Amino acid sequence: MADTTTNTLSGPRGPKPKKTFSRANIFLYGTLIMVSLYYLLPLYVMVVTSLKGMPEIRMGNVFGPPMEVTFQPWVKAWAEACTGINCDGLSRGFGNSVRILIPSILLSIGVASINGYALSHWKFKGSETFFTILIIGAFIPYQTMLYPIVILLREMGLMGSIGGLVLVHTIFGMPILTLLFRNYFASIPEELFKAARVDGAGFWQIYFQIMLPMALPIFVVAIILQVTGIWNDFLFGVIYTKPATYPMTVQLNNIVNSVQGVKEYNVNMAATLLTGMVPLIIYFASGKLFVRGIAAGAVKG
Template identity: 55%
Template sequence: MSPMRVVTYAILIAAALFFLLPVYVMIITSLKPMEEIRTGAMLALPQNPSFEAWSIAWSQACSGVRCEGVAPGFWNSVQITIPSVIVSVLAGALTGYTMSFWKFRGSNLVFAILIFGAFVPYQILLYPLVRVYASLGIFGTVGGLVIVHSIFGLPLTTLMFRNFFVSIPTELFKAARVDGAGFLRIFWQIVLPMSAPIIVVTVIWQATGIWNDFLMGLVFGGREAKPMTALLNNIILSEFGERRYNVEMAATFLTALVPLAIYLLSGRWFVRGITAGSVKG
């Protein structure tokens, strides 16, 4: 054990404790009854652990006048996230493929404008989008949120796929053209099967970003299509009288459970995808 390794392990342990301590507090607080929470022993283990707060947070906690817990928001988030990820990843892959192998006059300008859209603050686009959605009759719907997330995710997914495709030898593309393969055949049979690392990266990135989104869900979700994050905010803010910290912690952890599971189960693929070329170019 060299001094440098000791320092490295010390920094890693300190960083792990820094990030894991709030998770620990959330979990043990959600398992305590309010009598134990009032004692102020925040780090103490629960004496009589119970999952009652989790049950209340899932199906009974009140968001405004509705006392249905975060369960409706969970299913809304699932319906929003899955199609949004599929559409944005496929559209980004197709656009990045076009910008890499099928360049046309002005393609660099189009790509620059597309990437510039990733740096435009979402807040300045909210009011015009709300007006457009209201006129089209899709405001407050799951489909409207899918369109929003797909559009705003396109610049980043295009950039990631284009940077990855730059690392693919152009000889493969030229050989396929000589053999008579066309635009879609090259994409589906040659380019896309080679893009598994960057597909994993973009899927993880988009899935966690869309699931954790609050602003778009709050603005475009309306009354019936609010995602889990918007319902969590309403549950915490609409409590009156005694604040049930155990219920709030349980609801918060339930909301964060899906992104945590995604990173725990596929985090190593995320790192592999990045090192395989997603930041090259």
């Protein structure tokens, strides 16, 4: 009883409340807001430009909001913009990107999760060596491996096809994804694995019935990582596909940087936004998981 009274009498508790508008705080928030404007500016400019008509763009100010909102540039970018002789817009590139993305995700994550599982619970002689090579491989410039892969794909008859590009994404996604899954599976208690072994479960049974259901969060992280990575790829798309199978980023670049015809900046910006839409939606919808994915990517090697 006496104790509590002395405690309550000993003055206010907890940290001293800070003034919200101290000079340091104004400086801090001022800086952050200014920097935020720099980061937001390109997105804003793209949106307003894509909603203006060409006459308004020629006369006016890139930062000004559109006086007359028009969705015509978006329609044109999606369905009519020309690359070379094809004038069916970005919709074709979008379709190609989707057809590249889905099998690439399934294959790369499937392979990498099995790798990670084997590397953490079924180590064999040399497994760590292969893993080390894989991680070092993540740092080798892609340019060094581009041409040998052209030869491999040609031998397999996959050069220029979507299947070939899927294979390339699986190969180059493997180091980081394998690392991700290996670290995750290694954190699953060994006892669980041993118990399953005693009960007679084999390699695949443990993988599908124990590991897979436990690893769902890391699968989501891997999917986020791969969707943005594969969607944003330009280099592999431009080298391993042909115009009919170009992914969206390559087609976008061809539309905007084509030398023929009058430049239609509003259509270009609508096309750019359309291409950026998928990763942006993933980013804003996934929040913390995206950060977790890139943090895992950051510690590669």
